[in-house]
Amino acid sequence: MKKLITVVASLALLLTLGACGQKQSSSSAKNSQYSAKNAKTVSEDQGKDSSANKQGEMQKDTALWNDRKDEKLADFMRSWAPTMGQSYKKYDGHTPLHSSVGLNYPADLSREVVEGGGTIGWAPSGKGDYDYNVVAIYNYDGTKPPLPNRITYFFAFHNGHPVALVDQSRDGEPHCHPTANKDVSSNFTRIADQH
Template sequence: MHMKNLQLATVLLAGALVLTGCNNQSKSNTAATSQTTSDHSVSRQSSSSQVIKQSSEAKQSMSSKESAPTALWDSHKDTQLKTFIDQWAPTMDQTYTEYDGQTPLKTSTGTVYPTDLAQATVAGATGVLGWSENGLGSYTYNVVAIYNYDGTHPPLPNHITYLFAFHNGQPIVLVDQSRDGAPILTETKNAQVQANFTQIASSTSN
């Protein structure tokens, strides 16, 4: 009888141990599942935040590109203008020197470009001209090219200086033939020069 009671106690103890193990395994599985779910949630939130950030950066980049003004003048157009001047000048028995954007261009009457643009007068106003490589700027006339011809026939000295510029975004050619004092610029009456500059300015660069 004592032996049976001992065997019964042993069976009950074993059963209790098995149940305890199952409960612990169940808790472990539940904790693992909870952790996995949490990890997936964090991963989704991180991925979502990254997408939103990338989308915001893309919009800012597009907005910046859209707001940037388009250049009105570039090296390709500058080359086209030089080609025209080189072909046109001989028909006028003239030879023009171009301001290269670095070395000052001095006329035979002593005017120095682009320095003297600040003193030049257009329609009675000074301080309205300035050098601009792309045609954009804060000046009334943004000058993109300057060509000068020093005369060889009396009365000397004399010169013809063409200034190619943009006025309110529109191409305009100004000319100076003053022989003393600050340059006095007027719109050219040479229709061929104005027409070619307008055509080049409105062309699309490759």
């Protein structure tokens, strides 16, 4: 009888341990499936993030103008202006740039008449809805008669190509045209074409 109780107890113990092992094995399988699902979700999320980052980088790369180029243009204007006996103020992107003839930029870009026709407007990336998308504005107010007088440069992109426009009008409607100053036009083109 003692032997029978020992055998039954041993069988019960084996069955219990076997059941626990199956439950643990089943639990491990579920955890493994859960981990695989999480890994897939994390991988998909990372893929989405990576895709969004790549798209953002592509948009940045497609901009014709950026802060680095803007600073290079500012450096050029700071070094070039004194050679002309002039001092230019730059539109900072926030505070209107006032000229001595009463025009305020960029708001008065809408009044500008471009030689050869076309619309002109502020578009800091170089891409916009205008024929001439202006990325930088510099103004010099003259100090010698006849007063008032000014020289205003509009650095823009026309059909994706850089063009430096100048306006020296004093009376009537403001009108601009491509500058004849080769230093200004060639340096703007050089800076704009950098990658």
